[in-house]
Amino acid sequence: MATLAAVLATTHHPFYLKATTMPPEQQMPQAAEWKRKVEAYRETLTRAKPDILVMVGADHFHQFFLDNYPTFLIGKAPRYDATFYNEEREFGIPKYVLEGHEELSNFMHQGLMDRGFDFAFSHELKLDHSIICPIITTRPDADLPVVPIYTNIFAPPLPSPKRFWDLGRAIREIIDEFPSDKRIAAVGSGHLSLELGGPRQFKETGPDPEFDRKAIEWLSTGNIEEILANVTHESMSASGNATHGFMDLILMMGIAGPIPTAYHDNLDLFHTMEAYFTWYPEGTAA
Amino acid sequence: MSKYYVNKFLFTVDRDPELLRRYKEDPRSLVASWEQSIGPKLNDAEISTINSLTDAEREALVNHDYVALFEMGAHFFLSLTIFIAIYDEDYMAKSGPLSFQREFAEKLKHWTGKDYPTIALWQAAAR
Numbered sequence: 241m242a243t244l245a246a247v248l249a250t251t252h253h254p255f256y257l258k259a260t261t262m263p264p265e266q267q268m269p270q271a272a273e274w275k276r277k278v279e280a281y282r283e284t285l286t287r288a289k290p291d292i293l294v295m296v297g298a299d300h301f302h303q304f305f306l307d308n309y310p311t312f313l314i315g316k317a318p319r320y321d322a323t324f325y326n327e328e329r330e331f332g333i334p335k336y337v338l339e340g341h342e343e344l345s346n347f348m349h350q351g352l353m354d355r356g357f358d359f360a361f362s363h364e365l366k367l368d369h370s371i372i373c374p375i376i377t378t379r380p381d382a383d384l385p386v387v388p389i390y391t392n393i394f395a396p397p398l399p400s401p402k403r404f405w406d407l408g409r410a411i412r413e414i415i416d417e418f419p420s421d422k423r424i425a426a427v428g429s430g431h432l433s434l435e436l437g438g439p440r441q442f443k444e445t446g447p448d449p450e451f452d453r454k455a456i457e458w459l460s461t462g463n464i465e466e467i468l469a470n471v472t473h474e475s476m477s478a479s480g481n482a483t484h485g486f487m488d489l490i491l492m493m494g495i496a497g498p499i500p501t502a503y504h505d506n507l508d509l510f511h512t513m514e515a516y517f518t519w520y521p522e523g524t525a526a
Numbered sequence: 527m528s529k530y531y532v533n534k535f536l537f538t539v540d541r542d543p544e545l546l547r548r549y550k551e552d553p554r555s556l557v558a559s560w561e562q563s564i565g566p567k568l569n570d571a572e573i574s575t576i577n578s579l580t581d582a583e584r585e586a587l588v589n590h591d592y593v594a595l596f597e598m599g600a601h602f603f604l605s606l607t608i609f610i611a612i613y614d615e616d617y618m619a620k621s622g623p624l625s626f627q628r629e630f631a632e633k634l635k636h637w638t639g640k641d642y643p644t645i646a647l648w649q650a651a652a653r
Contacts, residue, residue: 300603305537306530306647307568326540330610394603396646437592437602438642439634442627481602481642510624 242418245425246288247519249459249492250281252297252373252429253512254331270509277507277516278377284503284518285378288425292341293379293386294348294411294495296428296488297370298393302327303362309395310360312407314352315367315388316345322367322375333369333376341385344418348387351414357407370488374429391491393430393484401471404487405464408494412521415495426495430488432456432513435480442511447480452506452513455486459493459517460504467493489517496521529599529647531565531577535587536595536604538564540611550612554588593633599643606630 259268260275302324304310322336352359367388375382389411392398399407415424432455433448440447458467467490476483496519503518539545539560548556561579568574579587586594590612595605610626617626 301537301601302541306533324541325543326607326611329543330607395601396644397648437596437606437630439631439636439638441606441631442624443631477642 242415242420243423244412244415244495244521245290245423246285247492247496247521248281248285248374248378248425248427249489249517250374250377250427250429251431251512251514251516252370253509253514254327254333254369254373256373257334257376258332268510270507274507274509274514277505277514281503281505281516281518282378282380285425285427288520289423290384290425291422292344292424293384294344294389294415294424294426295367295371295374295386296389296391296426296491297368297374298430298485298488299368299390300370300394302368303366304390306395309392310390311392311399312352312357313360313362313365313390314345314349315340315365315386315390316342316349316361317363317365318342320365320367320386320388322372324366324368327369327372331369333372336367336372336375336382338367338375338382339385341387344385344420344424345387347418348389348411348414351417352407352410355410355413357410370429374427378427389428391488393487396473398473398484398487400473401487401490402468404491405468405494408491409497411491412495412497426492428488428492428495429485430492431483431485432489432515433479434482434485434512436482438481440480444510445508446511446513448478448483449508449513451479451483452515455489456504456506456513456515459489459515460501462493462497462499462501462519464490464493464498492517493519528577528579528583529645531579532583532587532595532598532600533604534565534577535560535579536600536608540604540608546608546611549608553590557584557588592630596634596637597643599645601645 320338432452433446435441435447502520506515613626
């Protein structure tokens with residue numbers, strides 16, 4: 241059976257690459273610290289020696305729109321283009337082509353259906369920055385095959401926080417049952433408190449530092465009870481209108497299980513709290 | 527009111543460099559041609575006949591009025607992205623990084639601490 245080598249849950253700040261590669265005299269003061277933290281975080285994935293990445297993100301109206309927006313979707317293609325024109329324009333993110341892993345995609349899709357998650361699927365999926373940002377930060381060589389999973393944290397009505405947790409638990413079971421000697425890592429991205437296009441955007445901190453502090457505590461200690469007792473769609477809206485991306489971090493913890501992280505770190509940037517979590521559920525790379 | 531169609535405008539224009547250029551340079555003309563020939567497209571072969579902009583929506587789009595769009599419940603990500611594309615560079619040159627984003631926030635400050643107009647589409651339809 242496959243080994244779950246690591247589970248990573250990370251915020252995805254689309255300006256990381258631009259902020260840390262522009263000429264040093266133009267960089268923001270925190271750029272060097274940001275880069276150090278990201279590179280230390282990257283090491284938590286490298287150390288786990290993964291062969292395949294299950295990547296969790298959310299399409300930000302790049303391939304999918306309100307005429308046909310999937311609640312949960314899995315990519316099943318042999319390879320994936322990544323980065324849309326408007327992401328290159330706004331964030332300076334380059335284009336990539338990632339290899340897929342059709343065998344695990346198919347096994348995952350069937351396993352999800354068997355567990356009551358009737359996923360939409362795509363055989364021609366172009367990935368957006370929710371998946372490419374964590375590739376840039378945690379696997380910049382982009383040299384591993386991926387199985388992309390998209391969730392809806394973006395276009396209401398959204399699934400509940402509990403549903404994201406349960407989906408994570410289901411993905412974990414399926415990875416554990418995958419008949420292969422490969423080492424699989426799951427890497428997903430989302431947000432802590434976040435405001436976009438509203439009055440609390442682009443302030444000195446994220447819109448709700450108190451939520452960020454609690455969320456880091458809950459995730460790093462594996463405390464799903466507190467998350468499910470405290471986090472609702474309404475509470476996330478109160479923390480910032482785009483905070484619902486937190487549910488993808490809940491999903492990632494669902495893959496790991498209700499256990500403490502082996503590694504976590506965070507960085508208070510303008511506009512957002514960046515946070516990085518790694519679990520080694522099988523203790524393999526700890 | 528068609529929140530869906532306003533979002534479709536923002537979505538289709540933001541992803542197309544040529545439409546975006548026209549939306550920046552001559553928004554009234556671009557909105558008019560979008561309503562004629564781009565908005566109705568379901569795909570390259572099929573036409574959709576069911577949507578239209580209200581006068582208020584059309585004016586908000588023509589005026590790059592992101593405050594009105596926010597108050598109509600246009601999707602925040604689409605609205606922020608397209609107006610960054612149109613204004614960020616000019617603001618940056620004049621007033622430094624994030625000056626446009628902060629002005630955008632400032633113009634919406636009367637919403638601080640309140641429930642924002644919903645971006646959900648079905649509630650708009652029920653009004």
